[in-house]
Amino acid sequence: MSDQNSISLIRKLTTFQLEWTVTGITKSDMFALESEKNCCVAVKYSARLARYILYFIYWSRGSPSFKIIDVHLSTLKSATRVPMIAVSQNFLQVFHYELVDWKMPVTCTFWVSVNETVDTYRYEIVDKLMGHQLWQAANDKVFTDVDFHVAGQVFSAHKAVLAARSPVFQAMFQNDMVESRTNQATIQDIDAPVFESLLFFIYTGKLDSESNHEELFLAADKYQVDTLKQLCQPPPRDVDALDVVNLLLSI
Numbered sequence: 001m002s003d004q005n006s007i008s009l010i011r012k013l014t015t016f017q018l019e020w021t022v023t024g025i026t027k028s029d030m031f032a033l034e035s036e037k038n039c040c041v042a043v044k045y046s047a048r049l050a051r052y053i054l055y056f057i058y059w060s061r062g063s064p065s066f067k068i069i070d071v072h073l074s075t076l077k078s079a080t081r082v083p084m085i086a087v088s089q090n091f092l093q094v095f096h097y098e099l100v101d102w103k104m105p106v107t108c109t110f111w112v113s114v115n116e117t118v119d120t121y122r123y124e125i126v127d128k129l130m131g132h133q134l135w136q137a138a139n140d141k142v143f144t145d146v147d148f149h150v151a152g153q154v155f156s157a158h159k160a161v162l163a164a165r166s167p168v169f170q171a172m173f174q175n176d177m178v179e180s181r182t183n184q185a186t187i188q189d190i191d192a193p194v195f196e197s198l199l200f201f202i203y204t205g206k207l208d209s210e211s212n213h214e215e216l217f218l219a220a221d222k223y224q225v226d227t228l229k230q231l232c233q234p235p236p237r238d239v240d241a242l243d244v245v246n247l248l249l250s251i
Contacts, residue, residue, distance in 0.1 A: 013069060016112040022054065023105045033058075033066075033112065037209060041110070043099070052099040056084060056110055059092045065121045065207075065231055066114040071095040074109045081111055120227040131204030134161070138203060146173075146183045148199075151192040155199055165202045166223045190219050201228045 016033050020041050027042035042055045056071050072081040084095035116122060137158075138144060144156035162169035172179050179185040187195055197211035198219045207228070208216075217232035 013113050013115055014066075016110075016114070018110045018112065019107060020110070021105055021107045022102075025052070032209060033114070041108075049098065052102070054084075054097045054099055054108065056095040056112070057092070058094075065116065065118050067117050068093050068095075069113045069115050071113070072111040073097055074111070076107050118227060118230045121231065131206060135200060135203040138199065146179070146185065148185050148187055148195065150187045150190065150195045153192040153196075155192075155196060157199060162202060166225055168223045190222075191215065194219050198223065198225065198228070201225065207231050 018031075020028055022043055025043050025045060028040050030037040030040050033039055038060055039056070039058045042057065044053050044055065045051075046053050054073070058068055070086065071084045073084055074081045082097070084097045087094045087096070136142075138156060138161075141156045144158055146157055146159050146162070148155045148157065159169075159173045163173055164170075172185070174180070190198070194212060194215045197208040197216050200206070200208050201220075202225060205227075213232040214234055217229060217234060220226075220228035220232060
């Protein structure tokens with residue numbers, strides 16, 4: 001006999017709220033829902049429909065940590081949330097809405113619902129200061145106990161944090177290796193910015209949007225930081241502006 005009081009979570013969603021003031025046929029700057037700048041909104045005139053179309057566009061360079069489930073739209077004039085129509089192609093997701101009897105400028109509110117795609121990456125209620133403060137402690141050398149020398153730069157860190165996040169670092173500090181005895185390590189096969197991005201993710205759980213994902217994928221693979229490796233997984237092919245244009249023309 002099953003427990004009638006039991007309940008299970010079928011799908012976990014997180015909703016982002018964004019505002020944009022539409023002033024005419026224009027496109028916004030690129031912005032990020034999470035860490036990477038991979039979204040924009042735009043207005044385009046459709047000769048076929050003889051009206052303006054509002055777009056919300058999302059594309060990813062690799063394996064994203066989430067997939068957009070739906071986008072709803074509301075304005076100051078009408079608080080009712082209306083769904084935007086979705087079209088997907090490869091690593092592109094485009095949501096559009098026909099602007100009927102709208103007078104611009106108008107401020108739009110987008111309600112973007114996402115579903116997580118990486119098992120070990122979660123959008124949860126957390127202390128936002130925790131990752132920042134831990135990373136700041138490493139940068140300020142607060143009780144750090146190991147130094148990494150990378151291409152002329154020195155990065156200080158805490159063995160306990162690295163060992164907890166990477167089995168490779170754990171083995172390095174547990175075994176009778178030179179790094180464990182001297183508290184110094186030289187990294188020769190990773191560029192300094194990439195190694196810093198690796199440490200940044202280890203401390204904060206966040207992906208550096210300015211990092212080279214291809215090189216960071218190799219670093220994550222070397223040090224067995226599995227979540228970062230999944231987030232930096234290279235796509236089967238590059239997504240470029242032509243993909244966006246072709247998709248918009250097909251609507």
